Amino acid sequence: MGYLDRIRACNNGDTRRYLPLHGLGRRFGWVSPVRADLLKSYPQVFRVADDRIDLDPALADYDTASAALDPVLRDLSEQGHLPHWRDERYAVAAEFGEDPILSVERTACPFLGIRSWGFHLNGFVRRPDSLHLWIAERSHTKPTYPGQLDNTVAGGHPEGLSLAQNVAKECAEEASIPADMAARAVPVGMLSYCHESDDGLKPDQMFCYDLEMPEDFVPVPSDGEVESFTLMPAAVVMAIVRDTDRFKFNCAPVLINFFIRHGLLDPDREPDYGRICASLQTPPTP
Amino acid sequence: MGYLDRIRACNNGDTRRYLPLHGLGRRFGWVSPVRADLLKSYPQVFRVADDRIDLDPALADYDTASAALDPVLRDLSEQGHLPHWRDERYAVAAEFGEDPILSVERTACPFLGIRSWGFHLNGFVRRPDSLHLWIAERSHTKPTYPGQLDNTVAGGHPEGLSLAQNVAKECAEEASIPADMAARAVPVGMLSYCHESDDGLKPDQMFCYDLEMPEDFVPVPSDGEVESFTLMPAAVVMAIVRDTDRFKFNCAPVLINFFIRHGLLDPDREPDYGRICASLQTPPTP
Numbered sequence: 001m002g003y004l005d006r007i008r009a010c011n012n013g014d015t016r017r018y019l020p021l022h023g024l025g026r027r028f029g030w031v032s033p034v035r036a037d038l039l040k041s042y043p044q045v046f047r048v049a050d051d052r053i054d055l056d057p058a059l060a061d062y063d064t065a066s067a068a069l070d071p072v073l074r075d076l077s078e079q080g081h082l083p084h085w086r087d088e089r090y091a092v093a094a095e096f097g098e099d100p101i102l103s104v105e106r107t108a109c110p111f112l113g114i115r116s117w118g119f120h121l122n123g124f125v126r127r128p129d130s131l132h133l134w135i136a137e138r139s140h141t142k143p144t145y146p147g148q149l150d151n152t153v154a155g156g157h158p159e160g161l162s163l164a165q166n167v168a169k170e171c172a173e174e175a176s177i178p179a180d181m182a183a184r185a186v187p188v189g190m191l192s193y194c195h196e197s198d199d200g201l202k203p204d205q206m207f208c209y210d211l212e213m214p215e216d217f218v219p220v221p222s223d224g225e226v227e228s229f230t231l232m233p234a235a236v237v238m239a240i241v242r243d244t245d246r247f248k249f250n251c252a253p254v255l256i257n258f259f260i261r262h263g264l265l266d267p268d269r270e271p272d273y274g275r276i277c278a279s280l281q282t283p284p285t286p
Numbered sequence: 287m288g289y290l291d292r293i294r295a296c297n298n299g300d301t302r303r304y305l306p307l308h309g310l311g312r313r314f315g316w317v318s319p320v321r322a323d324l325l326k327s328y329p330q331v332f333r334v335a336d337d338r339i340d341l342d343p344a345l346a347d348y349d350t351a352s353a354a355l356d357p358v359l360r361d362l363s364e365q366g367h368l369p370h371w372r373d374e375r376y377a378v379a380a381e382f383g384e385d386p387i388l389s390v391e392r393t394a395c396p397f398l399g400i401r402s403w404g405f406h407l408n409g410f411v412r413r414p415d416s417l418h419l420w421i422a423e424r425s426h427t428k429p430t431y432p433g434q435l436d437n438t439v440a441g442g443h444p445e446g447l448s449l450a451q452n453v454a455k456e457c458a459e460e461a462s463i464p465a466d467m468a469a470r471a472v473p474v475g476m477l478s479y480c481h482e483s484d485d486g487l488k489p490d491q492m493f494c495y496d497l498e499m500p501e502d503f504v505p506v507p508s509d510g511e512v513e514s515f516t517l518m519p520a521a522v523v524m525a526i527v528r529d530t531d532r533f534k535f536n537c538a539p540v541l542i543n544f545f546i547r548h549g550l551l552d553p554d555r556e557p558d559y560g561r562i563c564a565s566l567q568t569p570p571t572p
Contacts, residue, residue: 186549190563263472
């Protein structure tokens, strides 16, 4: 077990096992063969061929395409193919910040292999002995990954907010971090991965933030998503990431990136250093 | 012009235009079709097919293979196909730190498309107004990239030294940085790229270091490789990287990575942010 295993567990998807989903002039999703068969029941919306799926060409703009997909996804949900329906619209775009081409119910993103964006923030304290990180334990009643360890604050990106606004919102909701402290969060990069699970494919991108916190600040869960926060020495967090799978799959790479940027991994001593750095970005997909 | 153009100019090579070079049980180089034709003159060493090149299978160990390649490379050099013969051995390995499979004259690496490693270090000063970087101007008489701008210290990785030892050595030689200051250099990642030039292909990897310097320290060129050092505000360096090609091709990505890690690029304002982060690593080649 080691850092590379954590990155591989997060980046375990392979688009070659999926059918590209095209519409509105571009490829915007990846669908497994089993799910492609389910989509054959909706020929007014999906044209399913052996090697690709196309939206009906009549669905040529944002409103028409979004409206046509909605009853299909609701039907799939009622049949039990989409867990955790959230009633939350997700804007589908090729790149972050670009105009969306359509919107779908958020829970359908993995089913259709649609890229989504979010941020992960590591709160840390520079103690004289060593750097310490505030690690969250996810609520044991959360539907997704209950009880797993998590970065201090994280959240999917909702329509209509900037990244900085979403960071401030989630900092307040998940950890009671005041706005003036959240405003000092530093954007330090973006990681991409392609994760496969029972829900489908997540070819996602995460914006990473560092937030140095004063010694006397203690984050407090406020929306029930987090069970507790613990301030851990970096060496302890590193051992948990390296030797266990206690962290949620996409939190480990964010921490590994943190270890790299803060010089906590030594390229003279870590034989996988180059492979670790290179594997924190997936190659762009067509 | 922008950051992505700088990364593309560094990462302008495409191994699909090259023949894979195999030997000692693995692919270890990439050779252009024109150079593959030249290698046909040495059938005792190279077996050149339409789609790949193999070392003669009799060259089955480090010493035999290295000894067989040497006269071929000297001959190519005498014919003018290898510029800047350095009389410096380069250990060929699949990954940094692994046992080398053979060694070659360093100047032959791009000709044969052999991966090489090095480090780039950015020296910086935290001034109250903003972060400043020490930028080097390369000697106008250096054979490679004369007069271009460069990171504070950089160097290829020689056989027999650790990265930390090489950082200390080059810090002293190129910038008169004392050993105790060089020892505070922080390893902050590794970037990979695939660069094509008249010399051949460089599918290389660079280890990146940050070195925070005291306000009153001034680096001084000591081995003639650097013309001068200038302390520049980060905003000025950013504008030079973004809007000009004054930096040597592989220094711009190291600076862009620095800008990202230090929060100098804002993902809410930089529309290419995600693409920039993703393109600082090339996908692994087979």
